[in-house]
Amino acid sequence: MLLPMFGSSLGRWRIGSLLGFPVEISWSFLLLLAVAMLAFGGMTAVFVTLLAFGSVLLHELGHAVVARTLGVRVSSIELGFFGGAAKMVELPRSANHEIAIAIAGPAVSLMLSGLGFGLGAVTGVALLSLIGWINLVIAGFNLLPALPMDGGRILRALLTRRMDYVRATDSAVKVARVFAIGFAVVGLFFSAFQLLVLAPVLWMMGTQERWMARALAERYIRTAGGYAQRSAGRGGAEVEVLPRGAWEVRGRGPRRPVVASPVHLERRSGLAASYRGRSLGRGGRVVAGRAGAADRGP
Numbered sequence: 001m002l003l004p005m006f007g008s009s010l011g012r013w014r015i016g017s018l019l020g021f022p023v024e025i026s027w028s029f030l031l032l033l034a035v036a037m038l039a040f041g042g043m044t045a046v047f048v049t050l051l052a053f054g055s056v057l058l059h060e061l062g063h064a065v066v067a068r069t070l071g072v073r074v075s076s077i078e079l080g081f082f083g084g085a086a087k088m089v090e091l092p093r094s095a096n097h098e099i100a101i102a103i104a105g106p107a108v109s110l111m112l113s114g115l116g117f118g119l120g121a122v123t124g125v126a127l128l129s130l131i132g133w134i135n136l137v138i139a140g141f142n143l144l145p146a147l148p149m150d151g152g153r154i155l156r157a158l159l160t161r162r163m164d165y166v167r168a169t170d171s172a173v174k175v176a177r178v179f180a181i182g183f184a185v186v187g188l189f190f191s192a193f194q195l196l197v198l199a200p201v202l203w204m205m206g207t208q209e210r211w212m213a214r215a216l217a218e219r220y221i222r223t224a225g226g227y228a229q230r231s232a233g234r235g236g237a238e239v240e241v242l243p244r245g246a247w248e249v250r251g252r253g254p255r256r257p258v259v260a261s262p263v264h265l266e267r268r269s270g271l272a273a274s275y276r277g278r279s280l281g282r283g284g285r286v287v288a289g290r291a292g293a294a295d296r297g298p
């Protein structure tokens with residue numbers, strides 16, 4: 001799972017770091033260990049849980065490494081009740097980058113799964129096959145197209161090719177809610193405790209994603225006012241920012257589009273550069289200039 005995070009560090013403890021990424025566990029992870037011990041009896045369950053979380057950690061590391069390679073900062077990797085999260089403090093620069101980062105985690109899990117099954121079959125060690133199963137489940141679960149899971153991020157990124165960021169988020173959240181209802185029904189019929197807890201959390205996370213998409217679009221309008229204004233025509237190399245109705249709202253200066261270089265956009269607003277050339281819905285529209293403008297400087 002991938003989560004853009006702007007929250008506090010309450011209830012989380014750093015347990016070390018991996019490839020330069022701080023690894024944190026949240027209080028809910030300790031709760032999960034306690035539940036596993038009580039519900040499934042003793043240390044075997046705790047061992048399997050720890051094995052699963054080792055696999056989740058490597059999955060998140062896959063996200064984090066690809067994110068870092070694509071210039072997206074990851075503040076930490078957090079382990080909690082429902083698994084892990086590589087916490088990005090910036091947005092990917094394009095929909096394709098978002099897809100690459102989202103797919104990296106499941107790709108790692110599928111590789112570990114193949115490795116586990118393969119080595120398990122060759123050596124006959126049951127533990128290795130178990131690792132294969134655990135990673136297969138992690139990959140499959142994360143690829144469900146339910147935002148904020150990896151599959152949901154891929155779906156949203158694909159949708160932004162046809163619609164604006166906010167509407168794409170809304171559509172992806174609708175799909176996620178179908179899954180939330182499905183989890184609740186399956187959880188009730190099969191008394192699957194974790195699915196029953198996950199269903200309302202997935203629903204609430206959908207609300208949070210909708211809110212976040214809007215907040216980012218709004219923030220983008222506001223920060224767009226801070227860009228150096230340039231004449232739209234000069235060289236034709238600038239990125240033209242046209243927040244819908246923004247000049248009426250601000251009520252000062254000439255009524256013309258705010259124009260900034262892509263460098264400005266990337267420094268001042270992750271979102272503007274993230275979806276360059278795409279409409280941001282209520283936030284306005286980013287119109288891309290000619291390529292090569294990025295090295296012109298602010």
Ligand SMILES: [Zn+2]
Pocket residue numbers: 001002059060063102105106142150
């Ligand atoms: Zn993931």
